Amino acid sequence: MSDLRDLYQEVILDHSKNPRNFGHIDPANREAKGHNPLCGDQLRIWVLMEDGRIRDVSFEGRGCAISMASASMMTDMLKGRTEAEAEEIFNRFHAVVTGEQDIGDDATEDADGGLGKLRALAGVRDYPMRVKCATLAWHALKAALENKGESTVVTE
């Protein structure tokens, strides 16, 4: 099971079983839905933007351990960040989970581009069919930030 433990690390199982920032924050001034047509998973994202920063962010939905953990860890990480910072983290994250960028197993904080806990999801790169699970929340967040309203994102 060692391979699978790379994918399902303890931190991922923890976030999937006990998702942080789960629920509908009020007030929120951005929101979007994310939908993965491959598996039918859906989630919603709410964001409170203030002075160009993500003051608060939350999500609701149901999905696999990977998509729930990714959403939970994403919301944890993005509070207080600017839109540009959020996008930068997404781009780094995307490169890592798709295997475009290899951060190695013992990357320092600098080398992983500030991904922090999100590095735990790097194991997804070995499971191409699951990359969409890991990026679902991020696509929804991007839609929320860009459209400043409600939108549906399809990760295909």
Add this chain to the structure above:
Amino acid sequence: MTATDSLPRTAGVYDVERVRADFPILAEKVRGKRLAFLDSAASAQKPRAVIESIAHTYTREYANVHRGVHYLSERATVAYVAVRGKVQRLINAAREDEIIFTGGTTDGINLVAQAYGRTALKSGDEVLITEMEHHSNIVPWQMLRDEKGIVLRVAPIHDDGSLDMDAFQALLTEKTRLVAVTQVSNALGTVTPIRDICRLAHAVGAKVLVDGAQGIPHIATDVQDMGADFYVFSGHKLYGPTGTGVLYGRAELLDAMPPWRGGGDMIRSVTFEHTEYAPLPHKFEAGTPNIAGVIGMGAGIDWFTALDRDGLDAHEADILAYGTARLAEVPGLRLVGTAPEKVAVMSFVLDYAHPHDIGTILDQEGVAVRTGHHCAQPVMQHYDIAATVRPSIGAYSTREDIEQLVAGLGKVREMFG
């Protein structure tokens, strides 16, 4: 039927190991493990006869069909047209020209929706489907609804996955012009009472299209006995190549239908003023067909019909019953679809793990299952779930496959339970 007609063609017992030996892929190791292929409802694996048929066509007998006078064209044409008779015998169609080759089930349903639906149905006419249809038997009718103003009615299912026949009969009225219904649910395995459905539909003057994609690999099918006006299926679920399929239609209906696609091979004569269409079946087969694919589908049908049918049915029933019983013992597992009449499919959910995570872990154990909504989202909505795990069986499935699945679910419990 004489007494000898009902005797199995091969003696006595169904030998699953001999069947398995026909499938080279079953000997493959997957992630270092024995392959337990439990995804035949998505697409069946191919016996050597089909693989060799395709290679043979391209190696020895390939050219375009119905065109050249040369040797290869003649050989390819002979092999190609022979498949129509094989399909006719497989489903007991009255006439060979009632067999139209298509790209698959989806293609066949769209052909009926477009060629039949657009001319025979008018605004206000009702098409009755069921809640358990695959998207391919929903969306073409929605497209027709949006274009022609027909009304789409949906007969609900009971919680065990069987069709609610009282509701079905209540929805079936003189306004119903077409009933489009599956023979077997791909997500639930439910076998619909298709003969009753045809009889009831005909009593109100409606025609019936039967989606046989999941039915034909598991149920001996006689379209005349069933009463189907149209019957569609895919070659690839019947151990044949992808990109092949069949539309059966009663000749009287097919004759009255306009062609769907225009092009070569479907005409008798063409001038710029007027085109005269070819007779059945060519009217519906424009363009160069999937020659090697159709011949390969024929090889698959030959392979399939050479099996001892009673033995096959008994074997699949045994594996389904065994699998259902073994899965029922797994803690936290709920079967989705428990209709009394069921074949081949054991959809389930676990209360502590998502189908995609289950699928990934099973895959590491060499177990191939489909996870997701199975292109039947209304079924998922009925049960208020997003997805299921769907093990499905075929002629080559064994109790060992089931044991490997159950052992894999033990790994899932270690991780998530």
